[in-house]
Amino acid sequence: MDNTTAILNTVIEALSDQLPFEGMARILWIDEHAGLTTFITIAETPRKPWIVASEDVQMWLLRGDARRSEFRLPAYMLRVEEDIPEGERVLRDRNWERIAGLVDTAVPGEIFVAGAMGALVALHAEATAAQRKTLYRLLYRYWTFGQIRNALLPDYENVGAPGKPRVFSTGKRPGRPPKHLAKSGERCGKILGDDDKGFIKIGYSLYRNNEVASVTDAYHRTLRRFYVEEHVVPGGSADDLTLKPLDQLPSLRQFSYWGRKAFDDLTILRSRAGERRWQKDHRGLTGRANDGVYGPCHRFEIDATIADIYLVSRYNRNWVIGRPVIYVVVDVFSTMIVGIFVGLEGPGWNGARHALFNAFTDKVAFCRTYGIEIEASAWPSHHLPQELMADRGEMLGQAAEGIVSGLGIDIAIAPPFRPDWKAIVESRFRLLNKTSQIHWIPGAVRERIAERGERDYRLDAVLDLAEFTNIMISSVLHYNYHSRRPDRLTADMIREGLEPSPVNLWRWGIENGLAAPNTQPDDLVYLHLLPRDTASIQRGGICFKGMYYTCAYAIQQNWFARARKDGRRSVTVWYDPNDTAHVWLQDDLRNFVRCDLLASEKRVAQRRLEEVLDMLDMIGKPTAENTYATLNDKIRLDAHIGAVVEQAQFEKRAAQPATPVPVSRQAADIKTHRAFERAAEQRRSVVTSPVAEQHTTSSSATAPPSSSVVEAYAGERGGEVLSLLGRLRNKGNRP
Template structure:
């Protein structure tokens, strides 16, 4: 059995027909099971309460004809006392004093007795000098909304007719009075009709569709199209357009007001900025980038940016090599930077694969190559992810798709012009720039346009690629250990008082088993991520990009000796662009064999591939001045050779004997002629020696050496022959 006292002030809802009310009603008073109950229907326009037997109300509830319900209170009542203004508070208290004598009587429920309400309200109205309809209006509102005092607060929710257009009296101008009074008999401004509002919608659509630059431009277009006087003279020029009088034109304020009422402001903004910019910069944000990521190594994001700094070459500090490209790989769960690559390769797969290889490999050896010594726990990432988010330019292609099947990584390509899909890695570039203080390093790109006479900032470049990479490595380590991410803390992390740095979040996830490692053999990582190109096996080694390597397999199988006999042949090698010290090739069983740089290639040992290629390109091509000097000297050499050959022909014709000498005789005594020439050269050398052998007059001293050769060749007149040769030589020198 339902207790009647629990039904006081309860709202019930009618569920069946045949009841004395429809919809909702509130039980204002119920004295007992045998006493009558007073109810009031809850309607927009309240009506007088009515009486029914309490037993009948209980029967409704037991049969299921009605059920208990909840009434949503109006908005003006849903305010705490601090939010109620002083004027509203005074109005409420004033209304309460008007009806307090009716609802707070000595006999509870006295006003609800049959036939008592009218007499009590009449006496109270006379005593308080208040109209009875005012008392009834306040009583009905008080009873209908739960018999609480805040029901008597002023209700301004529907004041002014929200959503309804105002209707002005004919000739009445809406809005504030004009600043300048209109001439007598004229009105300033226009009361807009439905035609005017239609014209405004057409004109404002120009602004919405981004066909004009501003609302003012759309307003001017609207006036030109709809509010121009018609020309009396046929064929008049468009330059002679005349607007209608001012009192027949909508103002720009009216145009803007009614245009904004006709179009939703967000739709206008979306249409003007375009769908791409709206989705990227202006759409509502729901959820986080880490939603759906269960632990470290689940999803990586990769992106590249061109650093705002110019670098120089390690081979020659005067060679400016341009701005480097920085690739960053981020773990979404912990926001830790798990891989980095600094190079000269533009944003593409060839550059991205180096960053991925760095992310999947041990960081101790990588940092040590750049002079940064760390413990394995300082940068503990060397894992393959299950998912990879990247740009189209970096991951589209057959080579990139190979890592899906070869390494078991699912690739997600961000749509064009949507960097917000990779929000984690995109925001890390800004933090790295700030941490590395790039914009304060000499050679940094300046944001403002250089003024006339200002020094070109590219000339101030002082860092080379290795030094800049070292700075980036230390900046990454600082970020991983000291960048706080408190929004990533879970309840368990907070309970353990975990410091929310990226490296701590990574370790916490690994220790709790939140990550399922994607473990792949090292050979597969080499195969799919290291770039490969053809090299040639030559007699001096395995030649790759002008550098020579060797390995134990090549020595055992005599590759270089076979190349010397049979000629060079091609072989595929895998290389690490960060270090030219080693390359890799596959043996017949497809195992990777490391090839080491030859000792003679010390000039390229430990260098980046880009630097080596730049050096070989710069040193292999002469400068313009050297090329011109070499060309000039070659022309002079050719001229000198032609002159010497021409003079030799003349001398030979002059020395030609009158009687022809047979060819067999000229060629038959070559050995004897050579011996004589050798003896003559020795004689000349002894005469021109700075330690003696010539007298004060400069005449040659007769040679005592090699008498047999001279006698054999010239007989008794050998001395005369030597003297003749000496004179001929001296004459040639003077010539």
């Protein structure tokens, strides 16, 4: 994006003292008709939003008095939805309800009209019984941090000891004093240990799984199973069970507290209600689906379909891996395909997030991964929308809800059996099938049922996942440039003679100010859309799914040396399933750090994650023939070892002398016997040598005694004595 372009949510940094602000300021609203832009300063105590002429902003950027900048969001906002505690989510939603009437108004930007903010806040405060200073504080925080709901989270980042269990005094029971009294008159109440918490988790799962009617019933089941006295006589009747003393039992309050702590409330509700009732009565429908689309990036639609073709593995062309799933993201205004993902998983959120990540990021590197070189202008979409229309299947659960509060995207859920609500993306599948000619590729699914004796079309599959993705990308580029949409032309477009292709409609909307892209930092996009999993820090690198990675941050922190000393530990990584070359992790400040694949991992380089996992699974399992051969050879080896040992035992028994040798003498002669055996082995090796056989006769008469034999019969210094005698004899024979 051009550095001289100012759009909604852009952060401007002042470079000159001639500007009406210092430091950084964020654009809150742009009034195109009046030519006015509303700013708010980014400071610990921001001042009231102020208005300047849009022309002045453009002049600041052109002259270099100001520049577009990036503002690092606080760490407490960089969390996905499931990582935010329930209490903080409640506070955030409560704060949002307080200001929603001021932000989400019938007339967009009404609060930014000159002189209107004070009156609107005063009326809203009177209507909601809230203090005006509270509303101003929440509004300023919401505007300063990018107009996303997570800006209203409480800042507990540096408060207390997050993630660390509390340590209580020995023998002191936490919580309020119990109401019941023990027989001795002292207040009773069990101090729960790890075993008790484990028992409570097991018992509470009965309530979660709807196996009992209430929490009290689950509590009684838990007491009956884990807190009864053992029978003195084994095999006693179950009718005379006796509970342990009261001071050894968890209370119902403790059971309920630790049970709720072990299981999420939504998980409990979903499990007890059943999937069908959950979908019908309890699932949250966040966002809105307003009629009318104003320009590019206003609304995206996403859907998935199973391709009518079978693929093979890139590692072995004889491995048929089944039919891929194609995810497509379409801009409703221009009908341009802004994102695509071809995978083996889904349809579901885990595949949809990859398509959304592709839609929100640059396409040059993505196309290069599959051997297609393009310019950035050839596929110009890398923006976040304001609204997203999807099926229930793609957008279920807190993970999808996280893009609402984390990325500021409103989700509109299409009702069941109503594909016409997503007519744009549904029709794109038919066009892609026609453009890519899938039904004429070997391995394609035939429309008619195969007759008896006819060849199975699945065996004709020839394309792997990367080759098929290459075809789909090429088909998308062809569609974006050459599919004509004359029904989308407006009077202004017709006046300018615009060719109604999707990419031209997109560019026209961007250039004429109809676009309303949702600008968010890359870290937020990575955090909420890239899938994450657990990796292992080992001495050889960061091991993820059997692949090893490294990065400068891990080396600086001595992760690998510490793993070699203290053992392995886990770390959360984010990964792109399209490319195994990199994974990402967060440092202490929650900045994303890229980790690169080790050079030794050549077999998985430039491969997709599904292909690598399939390959590792295939080579990790031996064939049935190999398993049988290994087992058969092991049986033969055991039999051979047994026969050799049995023969040796027989020969030892036959060689026993008539008079048994004392045990002490046998142990004392080990060193002598070892020396003799070593000398015999040396003489045996000399005799069996081809060179030695030629000189055996000539050298046998004059060969000195073996040093090993000398050691065996003359002691440790026998060799030195004989050597000295030999030198004296040679000296006496001199003339």
